[in-house]
Amino acid sequence: MQNTDEDNASLRAVPDDKGHFGPYGGRYVAETLMPLILELEKAYNEAKADPAFQLELDDYLKHYVGRPSPLYYAPRLTEHFGGAKIYLKREELNHTGAHKINHCMGQILLAKRMGKKRIIAETGAGQHGVATATVAALFNLPCVVYMGELDIERQRPNVFRMRLLGAEVRPVKSGSRSLKDAMNEALRDWVSHIDDTYYIIGTVGGPHPYPAMVRDFQSIIGRETRQQLMEAEGRTPDSLVACVGGGSNAMGLFHEFLDDPSVAIHAVEAAGHGIATGMHAAALTGGRAGILHGMRSYFLQNEDGQIQEAHSISAGLDYPGVGPEHAWLHDNGRVSYVAVTDDEALDAFQLCSKLEGIIPALEPSHALAYVGKIAPSLPRDHLMVVNLSGRGDKDIFTVAERLGVQI
Amino acid sequence: MAEPNRIEARFTKLREQGRKAFIAFTTAGYPNLGAYPLLLEKLPAAGVDLIEIGVPFSDPMADGPAIQAANNQALREGITLAKILDMVRDFRTKDNETPIVLMGYYNPIYSYGPMRFLDDAQKAGVDGFIVPDLPPEEDEEFRVPAAARGLRVIRLVTPTTDAERLPTVLKDASGFLYYVSITGITGSASAEAANVKTNIDAIRAQSDLPIAIGFGVNTPAQAQEMAALADGVIIGSAIVKRISAHLDDYGKPSATMLDDALTFVGDLAKAVHG
Numbered sequence: 001m002q003n004t005d006e007d008n009a010s011l012r013a014v015p016d017d018k019g020h021f022g023p024y025g026g027r028y029v030a031e032t033l034m035p036l037i038l039e040l041e042k043a044y045n046e047a048k049a050d051p052a053f054q055l056e057l058d059d060y061l062k063h064y065v066g067r068p069s070p071l072y073y074a075p076r077l078t079e080h081f082g083g084a085k086i087y088l089k090r091e092e093l094n095h096t097g098a099h100k101i102n103h104c105m106g107q108i109l110l111a112k113r114m115g116k117k118r119i120i121a122e123t124g125a126g127q128h129g130v131a132t133a134t135v136a137a138l139f140n141l142p143c144v145v146y147m148g149e150l151d152i153e154r155q156r157p158n159v160f161r162m163r164l165l166g167a168e169v170r171p172v173k174s175g176s177r178s179l180k181d182a183m184n185e186a187l188r189d190w191v192s193h194i195d196d197t198y199y200i201i202g203t204v205g206g207p208h209p210y211p212a213m214v215r216d217f218q219s220i221i222g223r224e225t226r227q228q229l230m231e232a233e234g235r236t237p238d239s240l241v242a243c244v245g246g247g248s249n250a251m252g253l254f255h256e257f258l259d260d261p262s263v264a265i266h267a268v269e270a271a272g273h274g275i276a277t278g279m280h281a282a283a284l285t286g287g288r289a290g291i292l293h294g295m296r297s298y299f300l301q302n303e304d305g306q307i308q309e310a311h312s313i314s315a316g317l318d319y320p321g322v323g324p325e326h327a328w329l330h331d332n333g334r335v336s337y338v339a340v341t342d343d344e345a346l347d348a349f350q351l352c353s354k355l356e357g358i359i360p361a362l363e364p365s366h367a368l369a370y371v372g373k374i375a376p377s378l379p380r381d382h383l384m385v386v387n388l389s390g391r392g393d394k395d396i397f398t399v400a401e402r403l404g405v406q407i
Numbered sequence: 408m409a410e411p412n413r414i415e416a417r418f419t420k421l422r423e424q425g426r427k428a429f430i431a432f433t434t435a436g437y438p439n440l441g442a443y444p445l446l447l448e449k450l451p452a453a454g455v456d457l458i459e460i461g462v463p464f465s466d467p468m469a470d471g472p473a474i475q476a477a478n479n480q481a482l483r484e485g486i487t488l489a490k491i492l493d494m495v496r497d498f499r500t501k502d503n504e505t506p507i508v509l510m511g512y513y514n515p516i517y518s519y520g521p522m523r524f525l526d527d528a529q530k531a532g533v534d535g536f537i538v539p540d541l542p543p544e545e546d547e548e549f550r551v552p553a554a555a556r557g558l559r560v561i562r563l564v565t566p567t568t569d570a571e572r573l574p575t576v577l578k579d580a581s582g583f584l585y586y587v588s589i590t591g592i593t594g595s596a597s598a599e600a601a602n603v604k605t606n607i608d609a610i611r612a613q614s615d616l617p618i619a620i621g622f623g624v625n626t627p628a629q630a631q632e633m634a635a636l637a638d639g640v641i642i643g644s645a646i647v648k649r650i651s652a653h654l655d656d657y658g659k660p661s662a663t664m665l666d667d668a669l670t671f672v673g674d675l676a677k678a679v680h681g
């Protein structure tokens with residue numbers, strides 16, 4: 001290494017070869033899985049260096065997923081807030097309705113390349129499960145999706161979607177019966193089916209190489225954004241805003257811009273009923289460092305190191321941890337992590353629907369709610385890009401119930 | 408090499424006697440905080456050579472339904488790492504020879520503060536640790552300070568640990584080697600003796616450490632079969648299931664729970680000892 005000057009060190013050159021983002025990340029898995037994740041890392045590095053793999057991925061992203069997703073100037077939201085010029089990165093227009101398909105496409109091609117015969121995944125909101133079931137159908141591979149019982153109740157449309165796509169949805173009854181428990185169950189499945197199974201993790205979490213690999217597959221969001229904004233405005237954005245559950249859509253947008261010091265970056269966690277109530281899903285704002293699901297990162301936990309349940313109206317943000325790269329970007333201050341409540345997200349959900357004719361998912365509604373807090377006081381020439389990570393069709397039942405509407 | 412601790416002393420003695428080690432796993436605080444120390448205290452007399460105490464965690468990723476349920480119940484009963492160390496300290500006032508190994512996931516230890524935990528564990532009379540989510544690639548920060556205090560971090564070898572990887576696992580191994588006999592979670596399947604033998608032979612060729620077989624051993628007959636292949640046998644889920652059979656819908660144990668669990672432990676011990 002020639003460059004030892006800290007100030008010049010690229011924020012995009014992580015993780016190291018052991019999967020560490022500063023003190024975070026790593027490979028905290030049982031020995032049974034260790035050889036498997038080493039094999040995965042090797043296969044991923046080879047695929048990454050193989051132009052044929054990238055060409056095949058690009059082809060599917062263009063013709064099957066529908067990329068590039070538009071970067072849309074949102075005039076009425078901009079007018080409503082009366083400050084920053086707001087652009088929406090329309091990931092909700094991807095096939096299956098969210099950004100999750102980006103990393104599923106990459107991972108299924110990798111699984112195929114590795115000769116795997118069976119796909120498993122965990123899901124919270126069901127968006128990652130739907131995206132996984134979709135690519136598994138496309139490549140004719142049997143697929144099992146683990147989903148907490150609680151999430152099955154509140155995301156019924158997605159459960160039915162997964163079944164239509166031919167996947168088996170296995171309800172998880174253990175622990176808090178939501179995303180973290182689904183991930184435990186998927187890991188248990190993986191150790192029990194080591195020979196033929198590929199585990200498609202749904203966020204920038206889990207043991208190395210998943211956080212880096214999922215980020216790489218998602219970073220197309222930021223690369224497109226840079227180019228599209230250059231075409232529209234002739235310059236880079238002034239700020240970025242994205243919601244953070246595990247952190248995949250946020251890393252996807254942010255990664256391209258980490259070394260652009262003029263770009264302010266805001267990541268929005270779910271504050272649930274409010275951070276002070278303890279009923280939230282904000283691992284960085286309200287948790288502390290720990291080890292779970294193969295990684296060192298931030299987690300909600302009690303004083304004895306027992307992981308606590310997360311609370312959010314949004315099933316996709318209802319995870320008590322966060323990807324390790326976010327933990328690192330939090331500690332080094334490059335990204336500012338904030339949190340918005342269920343109620344604030346609900347308001348933003350309705351506002352975006354009415355003003356722009358776009359029903360956002362509850363997850364990016366958190367990002368939109370934060371936009372509402374900072375945009376008004378920013379100048380009119382401030383260019384702000386918000387990652388609209390998914391569409392809200394899956395959430396209409398939850399929202400209707402919260403609003404006391406019978407449908 | 409550090410001073411021999413109770414683990415080495417016990418395996419040396421058993422080797423001299425030509426006996427195999429019976430290692431019993433139970434979940435700390437299960438079925439409740441009152442009954443557990445009574446069970447613990449009686450394990451040596453029932454034939455247990457080395458005690459493995461499971462440290463409950465909210466998210467036991469390597470465990471099957473039986474140990475998951477035991478973890479949950481013990482946590483509801485209020486078990487903590489500090490209380491487990493108190494139980495070990497009390498045990499040591501009666502038994503200063505039976506080695507005690509704590510088996511648990513890393514987060515509760517990390518949260519306690521690994522250095523403070525190692526100090527307190529050593530003072531309480533713990534001899535070693537099995538931390539399933541701390542593979543060789545990540546265990547240095549815990550293993551090195553543990554060794555400095557005369558404590559052992561037990562390495563796991565599994566059916567997926569191939570010839571290329573085995574040296575990585577054996578380097579810096581101490582105490583004994585835990586051979587995970589199945590690819591799966593605790594209590595899920597039963598090990599195949601033929602496969603186990605091949606793998607144990609491969610480990611033997613490269614290590615002098617005692618080898619104990621665990622994860623896929625559920626009955627006295629299997630215990631006997633596995634004992635013939637290694638230096639020790641570890642049984643956990645089967646004991647935990649035996650205890651759980653005595654619990655009512657509220658998790659309250661029957662009056663015969665303790666005696667029956669110890670009878671079962673005794674049967675397993677006989678099978679291992681032959």
Ligand SMILES: Cc1ncc(COP(=O)(O)O)c(C=O)c1O
Nearest residue numbers: 127245246247248249316363390
């Ligand atoms: C639309 C949408 N956005 C965001 C998320 C949160 O995940 P991540 O933080 O990994 O982007 C989800 C998760 O299900 C989602 O469905």
